Amino acid sequence: MTSSQTSKKQELPPTAWAVLGLLSFPGERTGYELKKWADSSLRFFYWSPAISQIYAELRRLEELGYAASVRSGPEEVRAKRRYGITPAGREALAGWASDVAEAGPPVLKHGLLLRVWLGHLAEPERLRGMVTEHLERTTEELAAVREAMAHAATEPEWAFPVLALRWSERQHLAELELTRALLADLEGLGAQERQVGGDAPTPG
Numbered sequence: 448m449t450s451s452q453t454s455k456k457q458e459l460p461p462t463a464w465a466v467l468g469l470l471s472f473p474g475e476r477t478g479y480e481l482k483k484w485a486d487s488s489l490r491f492f493y494w495s496p497a498i499s500q501i502y503a504e505l506r507r508l509e510e511l512g513y514a515a516s517v518r519s520g521p522e523e524v525r526a527k528r529r530y531g532i533t534p535a536g537r538e539a540l541a542g543w544a545s546d547v548a549e550a551g552p553p554v555l556k557h558g559l560l561l562r563v564w565l566g567h568l569a570e571p572e573r574l575r576g577m578v579t580e581h582l583e584r585t586t587e588e589l590a591a592v593r594e595a596m597a598h599a600a601t602e603p604e605w606a607f608p609v610l611a612l613r614w615s616e617r618q619h620l621a622e623l624e625l626t627r628a629l630l631a632d633l634e635g636l637g638a639q640e641r642q643v644g645g646d647a648p649t650p651g
Contacts, residue, residue, distance in 0.1 A: 459543075462500055463507060463508060464544075465485070466481060467532060467540050469485060469489075470508075470530055471536075472604055472605070474531075476530060476531075477528065478501050481501050481505075487598070488611070491611075491612060492618070508536065511536075512536070513533055513536030514530050514532055514536055515530070516528045516530045516531075562574065574633060575634070575637075582627065585622050585626060592615050595612055
């Protein structure tokens, strides 16, 4: 590996490692197939990169010698480029995956909670509505996680992705419990405000 390649390896963003991780499972895949897989796995516990990010990282990984691609032949109506991991890529990925210091602490960026934090600027009913909508979306996401788990369980090579999805299932269940508690807190706060308003003296 040249000094330039070593420098680029050190600067690889998490997206590059995630894409290389997708390639580490058996089989070669197109960028579109990698995006579909990320949407049905990675997004439940990390995030899913945009298709443009995936192709950008694939080009970077090829330049580093971590991935290789082959173009489909004339037998396919539409030409496709399929990507696979190289031995050098697998070695680099294994090193990165085993580096505990690289994992870092989990980062929570909860858009709904930011709005609740600013609840003094919002209409109470609208705020409760947003929490209810979040409850519904989380219920739908939980169903999607379970569907992904069922699919992954049919593939012997995906035993570890199943563990990650199982964690995500528990996380979504916890999110539902927290959201219901938050909704109850908002209802309780609203009842207190109504009571205070009702006890206020009337002018005259």
